[in-house]
Amino acid sequence: MELGIGIGWRPEIAAEVEALSGIDWVEAVAENLCADHLPDSLVRLRERGVTVVPHGVALGLGGADRPDPDRLAGLAARAGLLGAPLVTEHIAFVRAGGPLTASPRLEAGHLLPVPRTWDALDVLCENVRIAQDSLPVPLALENIAALITWPGEELTEGQFLAELVERTGVRLLIDVANLHTNHVNLGQDPAKALDELPVEAIAYVHVAGGVEKNGVWHDTHAHPVSEPVLEVLAELRSRVDPPGVLLERDDAFPPGAELAGELDAIRATLREAAPSTDAGPDRAAPRQAVPSADPGPDRGTAPAPDGTAGGEARTAAPAPVSAATRDRTAVAQTSLLSALVAGTPAPEGFDHRRLRVQSRALAAKRADVVAKVAPELPEILGDGYRSAFLAYAGSRPMSGGYRRDALDFAEHVLIAGGPADPAARRRLTYWWQDRSGSRPPRRTTRLVRAARAVLVGK
Numbered sequence: 001m002e003l004g005i006g007i008g009w010r011p012e013i014a015a016e017v018e019a020l021s022g023i024d025w026v027e028a029v030a031e032n033l034c035a036d037h038l039p040d041s042l043v044r045l046r047e048r049g050v051t052v053v054p055h056g057v058a059l060g061l062g063g064a065d066r067p068d069p070d071r072l073a074g075l076a077a078r079a080g081l082l083g084a085p086l087v088t089e090h091i092a093f094v095r096a097g098g099p100l101t102a103s104p105r106l107e108a109g110h111l112l113p114v115p116r117t118w119d120a121l122d123v124l125c126e127n128v129r130i131a132q133d134s135l136p137v138p139l140a141l142e143n144i145a146a147l148i149t150w151p152g153e154e155l156t157e158g159q160f161l162a163e164l165v166e167r168t169g170v171r172l173l174i175d176v177a178n179l180h181t182n183h184v185n186l187g188q189d190p191a192k193a194l195d196e197l198p199v200e201a202i203a204y205v206h207v208a209g210g211v212e213k214n215g216v217w218h219d220t221h222a223h224p225v226s227e228p229v230l231e232v233l234a235e236l237r238s239r240v241d242p243p244g245v246l247l248e249r250d251d252a253f254p255p256g257a258e259l260a261g262e263l264d265a266i267r268a269t270l271r272e273a274a275p276s277t278d279a280g281p282d283r284a285a286p287r288q289a290v291p292s293a294d295p296g297p298d299r300g301t302a303p304a305p306d307g308t309a310g311g312e313a314r315t316a317a318p319a320p321v322s323a324a325t326r327d328r329t330a331v332a333q334t335s336l337l338s339a340l341v342a343g344t345p346a347p348e349g350f351d352h353r354r355l356r357v358q359s360r361a362l363a364a365k366r367a368d369v370v371a372k373v374a375p376e377l378p379e380i381l382g383d384g385y386r387s388a389f390l391a392y393a394g395s396r397p398m399s400g401g402y403r404r405d406a407l408d409f410a411e412h413v414l415i416a417g418g419p420a421d422p423a424a425r426r427r428l429t430y431w432w433q434d435r436s437g438s439r440p441p442r443r444t445t446r447l448v449r450a451a452r453a454v455l456v457g458k
Helices: 011-019 040-047 069-082 118-134 157-168 176-186 190-196 227-237 256-273 323-341 352-373 376-393 402-415 422-436 443-457
Strands: 004-009 025-029 051-055 087-090 093-098 103-112 139-142 171-175 202-207 211-213 216-218 244-247
Touching (some): 004 040, 004 051, 004 256, 011 040, 118 157, 157 171, 176 190, 176 216, 190 227, 202 227, 227 256, 352 376, 352 402
Parallel strands (some): 025 051, 051 087, 139 171, 171 202, 202 244
């Protein structure tokens, strides 16, 4: 299936997306959609024949734990509701701790890189196979941007992705902005990565903007697409004609005319980078279609050892990943995430300066997202909201979602005696009580209150 040119659908720009001409498809963040009801804007787009692809951000397929069945069921339900031809997720871990390490569960609230090691690859591949078996449509996975690298990596990004595809048959969602980010931050050559990865496995491509600060590229999705990112897109197009290309924008949304201009720049880049048909052999591979929603019994199978496609040549299922491998992965990921969100010592071999940059970025993202999911908090706390939240985040790792984080932060402020203004404190108290579902008082408390009432009555 050819997707064409698309744009990331977000509620904040729903009207602008509907008004854009030449849009073949959109992508929506899966976790932002109800499993049984679509926003009116997406209903209208689907009625016009616009394909909608759900894009997951919370599975954490690169984590040490096996994928959560409830999260997989939710992603599958959204794919069914949308009639999507495929679903997408990330090659990342997003949480750590828990039973495998007998430690508190930690949430990153962000996509973190998995080490490019054989252990991590074994865990990822098994998790991907579990996900493929649980989803009604094919799965494609996205390469992520990173501020940090793991010590002792054994594979390049391109080699890691090629092994993943060979073992699982999963499709790839290649983000050219992330390749550029890793070039600036980690010194990794985008052209080399494109040379090594199986471009014929690409389902579609992401293009997004970012900004460079103090020598670090931040993949913000809140800035215009830069020329270097378009250059990486051109490198990719010189190798393969991707089934789909999508513009992502997640914040600081511009007017529709600016979005249209960025889409035009993407179209022009693809057109100009296409190999000439009369220039003889070139590096461009044949266009590979996105698998249909009903691809038959071979869905999710890796190429056979002799290079033929399909699963019939496979004589046995892969051996399960050992408990020891998952345990090692769990310890390493928990150690890193704890250093980033709980202030524990940095694991050996990591760049301490980069860890501090990543830690500050995670805290800042938490503050921004909590302000969006609970806009009453910055309204009540005013200018003091951000500094108060960053101080809280420095000592309180996120253990649940962002809504839980908002409640925990409000409770923390109240316990500490804030806000100083009595009216603001009352508003915050009422806000917290209204949303926390406070448990009813225990029997002992009720008896004490009853005794007090009797004494007051006398």
